[in-house]
Amino acid sequence: xxxxxxxxxxxxxxxxxxxxxxxxxxxxxxxxxxxxxxxxxxxxxxxxxxxxxxxxxxxxxxxxxxxxxxxxxxxxxxxxxxxxxxxxxxxxxxxxxxxxxxxxxxxxxxxxxxxxxxxxxxxxxxxxxxxxxxxxxxxxxxxxxxxxxxxxxxxxxxxxxxxxxxxxxxxxxxxxxxxxxxxxxxxxxxxxxxxxxxxxxxxxxxxxxxxxxxxxxxxxxxxxxxxxxxxxxxxxxxxxxxxxxxxxxxxx
Amino acid sequence: xxxxxxxxxxxxxxxxxxxxxxxxxxxxxxxxxxxxxxxxxxxxxxxxxxxxxxxxxxxxxxxxxxxxxxxxxxxxxxxxxxxxxxxxxxxxxxxxxxxxxxxxxxxxxxxxxxxxxxxxxxxxxxxxxxxxxxxxxxxxxxxxxxxxxxxxxxxxxxxxxxxxxxxxxxxxxxxxxxxxxxxxxxxxxxxxxxxxxxxxxxxxxxxxxxxxxxxxxxxxxxxxxxxxxxxxxxxxxxxxxxxxxxxxxxxx
DNA sequence: TAGTGGTCTAGACCACGCG
DNA sequence: GCGTGGTCTAGACCACTAC
Numbered sequence: 212x213x214x215x216x217x218x219x220x221x222x223x224x225x226x227x228x229x230x231x232x233x234x235x236x237x238x239x240x241x242x243x244x245x246x247x248x249x250x251x252x253x254x255x256x257x258x259x260x261x262x263x264x265x266x267x268x269x270x271x272x273x274x275x276x277x278x279x280x281x282x283x284x285x286x287x288x289x290x291x292x293x294x295x296x297x298x299x300x301x302x303x304x305x306x307x308x309x310x311x312x313x314x315x316x317x318x319x320x321x322x323x324x325x326x327x328x329x330x331x332x333x334x335x336x337x338x339x340x341x342x343x344x345x346x347x348x349x350x351x352x353x354x355x356x357x358x359x360x361x362x363x364x365x366x367x368x369x370x371x372x373x374x375x376x377x378x379x380x381x382x383x384x385x386x387x388x389x390x391x392x393x394x395x396x397x398x399x400x401x402x403x404x405x406x407x408x409x410x411x412x413x414x415x416x417x418x419x420x421x422x423x424x425x426x427x428x429x430x431x432x433x434x435x436x437x438x439x440x441x442x443x444x445x446x447x448x449x450x451x452x453x454x455x456x457x458x459x460x461x462x463x
Numbered sequence: 464x465x466x467x468x469x470x471x472x473x474x475x476x477x478x479x480x481x482x483x484x485x486x487x488x489x490x491x492x493x494x495x496x497x498x499x500x501x502x503x504x505x506x507x508x509x510x511x512x513x514x515x516x517x518x519x520x521x522x523x524x525x526x527x528x529x530x531x532x533x534x535x536x537x538x539x540x541x542x543x544x545x546x547x548x549x550x551x552x553x554x555x556x557x558x559x560x561x562x563x564x565x566x567x568x569x570x571x572x573x574x575x576x577x578x579x580x581x582x583x584x585x586x587x588x589x590x591x592x593x594x595x596x597x598x599x600x601x602x603x604x605x606x607x608x609x610x611x612x613x614x615x616x617x618x619x620x621x622x623x624x625x626x627x628x629x630x631x632x633x634x635x636x637x638x639x640x641x642x643x644x645x646x647x648x649x650x651x652x653x654x655x656x657x658x659x660x661x662x663x664x665x666x667x668x669x670x671x672x673x674x675x676x677x678x679x680x681x682x683x684x685x686x687x688x689x690x691x692x693x694x695x696x697x698x699x700x701x702x703x704x705x706x707x708x709x710x711x712x713x714x715x
Numbered sequence: 716t717a718g719t720g721g722t723c724t725a726g727a728c729c730a731c732g733c734g
Numbered sequence: 735g736c737g738t739g740g741t742c743t744a745g746a747c748c749a750c751t752a753c
Contacts (some may be wrong), residue, residue, distance in 0.1 A: 221749095223722060226665060248738060259724045264739090269652055269666055280739045281732035290649060296548070296699050393700030396648050397542060398668060398692040400521055412740080413478060414521055416650060416668070440650040447548050447699050448645030473730095475741060500719060511743045516720090532720045533751030664721080 224258055225265035231256075232266055236275055236286055246276075246284040272416060274441050280412075291346055293438065295420055296394055296447035302424065303355055303434055304341075304381040310353070312377035313340045313408075317359075324356050327423060328430050337362055339377045342408055343436070350443050351420075352408040353436035357384055361431045387426040394422045396445060405437045416440040476510055477517035483508075484518055488527055488538055498528075498536040524668060526693050532664075543598055545690065547672055548646055548699035554676065555607060555686055556593075556633045562605070564629035565592045565660075569611075576608050579675065580682050589614055591629045594660055595688070602695050604660040605688035609636055613683045639678040646674045648697060657689045668692040 246252065253263040267284065270276045277287040304310055317335050319325075325332050336358050343351035362383035399419040406413040417437040424432040438445060498504065505515040519536065522528045529539040556562055569587050571577075577584050588610050595603035614635035651671040658665040669689040676684040690697060 222665075225722080229666075250738095259726090261725090262723060265722085267739095272668065273651055274649070278739065279732085280730070281737080283738060292647065391700070393698065395544065395696050395698045396670065397526070397696040398650065398670065399525055414481075416524065418648065418650065418670075444647050444649040446645065446647045448643070477741080502719090511745090513744090514742060517741085519720095530720065531751085532749065533718080535719060 225262050225269070228256060228258065228263065228266040229269050232270060233275065236270075240286045242286050242288045244286045246286070248283060271441060277441070287441070290442055290444040291348075291350070292446045293343075293345055293350055293443045294447075295436075295438075295445045302381075302385050302387075302389055303353075303422075303432070305385060309344045311342050311344065312374050312381065313342050314373035315339045315377035315380055316373070320356050324433055324435075327433050328356060328358055330358050335359065337380045339380055341377070343438075348442065349409050349439075351436050351438045352405040353434055356433045356435075358431070361387065361426070384432060387431055389424060389426050389431075390428075391425040392422055394420055394447075396420050398440070399437065401437060409437070409439050411439065411441075418443065418445060420445065477514050477521070480508060480510065480515065480518040481521050484522060485527065488522075492538045494538050494540045496538045498538070500535060523693060529693070539693070542694055542696040543600075543602070544698045545595075545597055545602055545695045546699075547688075547690075547697045554633075554637050554639075554641055555605075555674075555684070557637060561596045563594050563596065564626050564633065565594050566625035567591045567629035567632055568625075572608050576685055576687075579685050580608060580610055582610050587611065589632045591632050593629070595690075600694065601661050601691075603688050603690045604657040605686055608685045608687075610683070613639065613678070636684060639683055641676060641678050641683075642680075643677040644674055646672055646699075648672050650692070651689065653689060661689070661691050663691065670695065670697060672697065 240246070247255070249260055249263055249267070253260040256263065267276060267278065271278055271287075274287055274290045276284055278284045304312075316338050318338055319333055320328065320330070320336050320338070322332065324336075325334070328336065330336060336356050339353075339355040339357065341353045341355060342349060343353065357380055362380045397419050399417050401409060401411055401413055401415045401417045403413045405417070406415055409415070409417070418440050420434075420436045420438060422434040422436070423430050424434070426432075492498070499507070501512055501515055501519070505512040508515065519528060519530065523530055523539075526539055526542045528536055530536045556564075568590050570590055571585055572580065572582070572588050572590070574584065576588075577586070580588065582588065588608050591605075591607040591609060593605045593607060594601060595605065609632055614632045649671050651669050653661060653663055653665055653667045653669045655665045657669070658667055661667070661669070670692050672686075672688045672690060674686040674688070675682050676686070678684075
């Protein structure tokens with residue numbers, strides 16, 4: 212990585228810096244390698260630390276870097292493909308996916324969820340919390356909202372553990388015939404609880420996948436899953452195949 | 464919007480500030496309304512402008528605010544649903560979508576694109592640039608890579624305008640029988656050219672949708688579309704239906 | 716030209732991880 | 735305890751928009 216000073220150009224310093232760093236990452240660093248610390252990098256490029264950080268933030272947003280407080284900045288591996296919309300329609304928790312039930316509560320859903328479920332407000336629903344792990348890393352935290360009409364027979368077993376209750380709700384749900392589903396993806400920032408589950412700081416960028424499951428002529432369940440935007444590439448259709456690791460990355 | 468000072472709490476000021484502002488947006492502002500400027504807001508909350516900006520950045524990332532240099536900060540409308548993966552497989556540019564061909568060049572693709580197309584490197588491909596408009600706003604900029612094998616008969620008409628050439632390439636492409644397609648979504652930041660097309664600054668957060676189109680037993684075309692992450696919610700499956708406007712937003 | 720958001724600086728202190 | 739990235743400050747100047 213060069214030590215050249217930045218010239219006076221019309222484009223912002225942090226933007227130029229990002230380009231320089233990006234090229235250095237391609238040519239002089241390998242995955243997992245640790246970069247010099249921010250104070251040293253800033254000094255080396257002759258900019259304030261805040262400016263350098265702006266460049267690093269962008270590179271982290273693009274999945275090129277990973278920064279951890281108390282540890283350092285490392286070169287991130289290519290994003291992993293995570294299948295979120297397969298051809299065959301399946302209930303959440305069916306198939307060989309790495310979802311893991313964490314807990315289950317019975318509570319009134321947020322207003323927007325109640326609206327999507329066409330459930331009367333103030334009507335409690337099962338809220339199943341799940342966690343998705345891929346390649347040994349947590350990639351998603353999900354809240355699955357299941358109206359009591361979709362999973363009755365739950366009153367008898369509230370003595371079990373939360374995780375057990377979650378599995379029972381899922382089992383009940385799977386008894387219904389799934390008629391269809393649709394999904395939406397949007398950018399968000401991790402709430403405190405999701406962030407903990409994803410091993411990130413609150414506010415970290417996430418891809419929020421909202422999926423509606425239809426059965427018996429109504430919305431039988433609603434899933435709101437937040438995926439780590441830095442490490443994940445969400446795939447729809449044929450799953451998990453390697454496509455592009457990034458817009459401008461070298462072919463491996 | 465209150466004028467209360469922030470207390471000393473363990474959570475970051477900008478995070479608390481974001482929460483306060485978010486609630487104020489819900490209760491005291493309506494869509495399109497313009498907020499006080501950053502210097503005044505910072506003073507009102509008793510923080511440095513940089514800290515205030517950190518909160519605004521997050522809210523903009525979540526699609527709650529829109530900031531324009533020289534103008535001000537306004538309350539953003541709910542994100543619009545944009546269909547990107549419909550059930551029936553269709554070639555790009557077929558159907559009632561608002562894509563508009565901008566130009567077309569013949570050039571060697573980036574290495575990663577060449578790999579995905581299973582095309583020999585250094586082999587030129589048609590690169591069609593398109594623009595997608597929804598509700599009167601530009602929402603996506605796309606580069607569609609079409610190998611010459613997928614659209615021959617183009618040599619005779621290179622005298623036409625760029626936009627006309629683009630349409631011809633698309634027409635050629637549509638002659639093939641589409642066998643399948645798959646997509647991937649990931650977070651990125653807008654390159655300078657895409658940013659201009661999207662009416663944003665370079666580096667703005669975008670959702671990059673990479674779609675492979677299969678025909679004649681091979682990858683017949685590859686699309687890399689960058690959607691404005693602040694204004695768009697990408698929908699897969701049944702299109703465009705209103706689902707959730709955000710994770711915790713009030714039902715309208 | 717006035718006012719806005721965007722960039723940049725040179726400091727300071729804090730929270731966390733690791734040895 | 736030390737080094738890391740995370741937060742915060744109080745300024746300054748620039749680029750753009752609208753009048």
